[in-house]
Amino acid sequence: RARELILEEYPNAQVSISSEVLAVFREYERTITTVLNAYVMPLVSSYIGSLESSLRANGIDASFSIMKSNGGMIGAGAAVRQPVHTALSGPAAGVMATLQIAKNTGVANSISFDMGGTSTDVSLLREGSPTTNLAGRLGNWPIQLPMLDIVTIGCGGGSIANVSPYGSLTVGPASAGAVPGPVCYAKGGTAPTVTDANLVLGRINNQIAGGTLPLDAAAAARSIQEQIAAPLNMDLHAAASGILSIANNTMVGAIRNVSVERGHDPREFSLVAYGGAGPMHAIDVARLLGINQVVAPLHPGIASAYGLLVAELKNDYARTSLQTPPDYDLDGMERVYAEMEGEGRDWLREEGVPQDRHVFSRWADLRYAHQGSEVTVAFSTTQVTTKAIHEVIEVFHNRHQQLFGFALDQPVEIVTLRVAASGDVGSVDMPRLSCGLDAPDKAIASQRQVFFDEAGGFVPCGVYDRDRLAPGNSIDGPAILEGMDSTVLINPGWTGKIDEYGNCIMEPGK
Numbered sequence: 395r396a397r398e399l400i401l402e403e404y405p406n407a408q409v410s411i412s413s414e415v416l417a418v419f420r421e422y423e424r425t426i427t428t429v430l431n432a433y434v435m436p437l438v439s440s441y442i443g444s445l446e447s448s449l450r451a452n453g454i455d456a457s458f459s460i461m462k463s464n465g466g467m468i469g470a471g472a473a474v475r476q477p478v479h480t481a482l483s484g485p486a487a488g489v490m491a492t493l494q495i496a497k498n499t500g501v502a503n504s505i506s507f508d509m510g511g512t513s514t515d516v517s518l519l520r521e522g523s524p525t526t527n528l529a530g531r532l533g534n535w536p537i538q539l540p541m542l543d544i545v546t547i548g549c550g551g552g553s554i555a556n557v558s559p560y561g562s563l564t565v566g567p568a569s570a571g572a573v574p575g576p577v578c579y580a581k582g583g584t585a586p587t588v589t590d591a592n593l594v595l596g597r598i599n600n601q602i603a604g605g606t607l608p609l610d611a612a613a614a615a616r617s618i619q620e621q622i623a624a625p626l627n628m629d630l631h632a633a634a635s636g637i638l639s640i641a642n643n644t645m646v647g648a649i650r651n652v653s654v655e656r657g658h659d660p661r662e663f664s665l666v667a668y669g670g671a672g673p674m675h676a677i678d679v680a681r682l683l684g685i686n687q688v689v690a691p692l693h694p695g696i697a698s699a700y701g702l703l704v705a706e707l708k709n710d711y712a713r714t715s716l717q718t719p720p721d722y723d724l725d726g727m728e729r730v731y732a733e734m735e736g737e738g739r740d741w742l743r744e745e746g747v748p749q750d751r752h753v754f755s756r757w758a759d760l761r762y763a764h765q766g767s768e769v770t771v772a773f774s775t776t777q778v779t780t781k782a783i784h785e786v787i788e789v790f791h792n793r794h795q796q797l798f799g800f801a802l803d804q805p806v807e808i809v810t811l812r813v814a815a816s817g818d819v820g821s822v823d824m825p826r827l828s829c830g831l832d833a834p835d836k837a838i839a840s841q842r843q844v845f846f847d848e849a850g851g852f853v854p855c856g857v858y859d860r861d862r863l864a865p866g867n868s869i870d871g872p873a874i875l876e877g878m879d880s881t882v883l884i885n886p887g888w889t890g891k892i893d894e895y896g897n898c899i900m901e902p903g904k
Contacts, residue, residue: 438477466708491701590614657796668697692896695879738815747817837862
């Protein structure tokens with residue numbers, strides 16, 4: 395009714411109401427989320443309107459969808475009404491790409507590792523499903539929307555290395571960005587970066603992006619020598635290696651955040667590396683974590699774009715409905731679930747999804763009595779029964795044990811009920827490639843000296859044209875696979891095998 399009154403006075407106003415944006419308790423987070431939604435609504439509305447006009451002007455009469463932070467897609471109309479759901483959607487697309495890549499390679503447990511120019515995004519996928527987080531933040535602002543559990547750190551190819559006033563080497567979070575970029579780009583950058591260190595150590599070519607971007611290796615070496623090696627009284631290559639070591643350990647910390655600190659052992663996971671820089675650092679990061687399988691997709695630099703093509707339409711619904719033991723209101727809970735599923739059904743129909751492709755899953759936030767935080771667990775049945783309540787409480791105890799190292803023999807409250815509504819609108823399948831008859835040596839384009847700590851210095855390294863490798867090819871490290879969008883580094887003692895999708899699956903030698 396408040397919205398109706400506002401629109402009567404201001405018909406063109408865009409109004410956000412919390413009962414639609416976030417219908418759960420905790421008024422501060424609910425208010426902040428609604429305010430953020432209202433703040434970006436005019437900007438997103440204008441952007442999407444311009445995009446729709448441009449599509450029509452170019453003769454494209456088609457609807458389009460936008461990625462959400464929960465890993466699903468929503469139509470343009472829904473994105474205009476609730477744009478806060480699209481925050482951090484870029485990294486979420488990469489996680490959805492990881493999900494599909496892991497399925498294609500038969501990997502159940504994986505960690506997405508997206509290293510770009512300014513940052514690295516990591517997330518954990520267990521038993522074929524991404525993990526979500528209800529305690530996300532946008533800058534300093536807490537929001538309680540379902541978001542993929544992604545940790546982002548300021549460490550990428552453009553991260554700047556420097557010597558602190560205390561005489562220690564640091565890397566990031568400051569970044570040279572794309573402009574002026576690393577010193578080797580010769581666009582005015584003066585501070586040495588991770589990319590400069592990789593170039594000095596021979597890990598990347600002095601002609602990247604298919605030869606369209608020449609790099610100045612001498613300038614990169616001078617910047618590291620003058621600003622890092624000389625102040626620390628180090629050899630040039632030791633200094634460059636130190637830059638990479640610090641960057642790699644920073645990224646290891648992020649992966650431990652989404653794995654060890656969530657009760658998971660990273661050694662039980664495969665590392666799926668993408669982004670322009672991910673496959674170049676992946677094995678070094680994996681070795682530090684004890685991970686024994688690294689997957690580099692065929693086109694790592696555009697993996698997140700692929701994620702947009704494989705994601706389903708998805709929307710989340712939540713209602714706070716506090717249930718205290720032993721008097722759980724089973725009928726009341728069922729009514730709330732049914733109402734949310736009805737809303738999801740209406741939304742899917744609005745998006746044009748046939749009814750036989752509607753999928754609903756039930757979830758609930760549980761906590762020990764009088765605690766201040768909840769744990770979200772799946773409701774395994776489609777009907778709220780006494781047996782279902784006992785089962786979900788048992789799952790809660792197990793999950794609490796995994797997350798926090800203990801479970802309590804105390805009553806459990808059911809706080810918030812949730813429904814995820816999704817619709818399969820068809821996705822783009824990754825094509826299978828034909829097996830190659832040629833030996834992988836036929837794909838060697840050149841050879842150069844590359845520095846590896848584990849080898850004690852520079853060693854000769856074959857450089858392969860990745861586009862010429864075929865399924866069945868096996869490449870022993872040290873080796874480099876060069877493509878238009880990324881470089882894959884296979885360390886000494888590791889072997890990379892090309893699968894039917896063109897993924898390079900790397901494992902330590904037996």
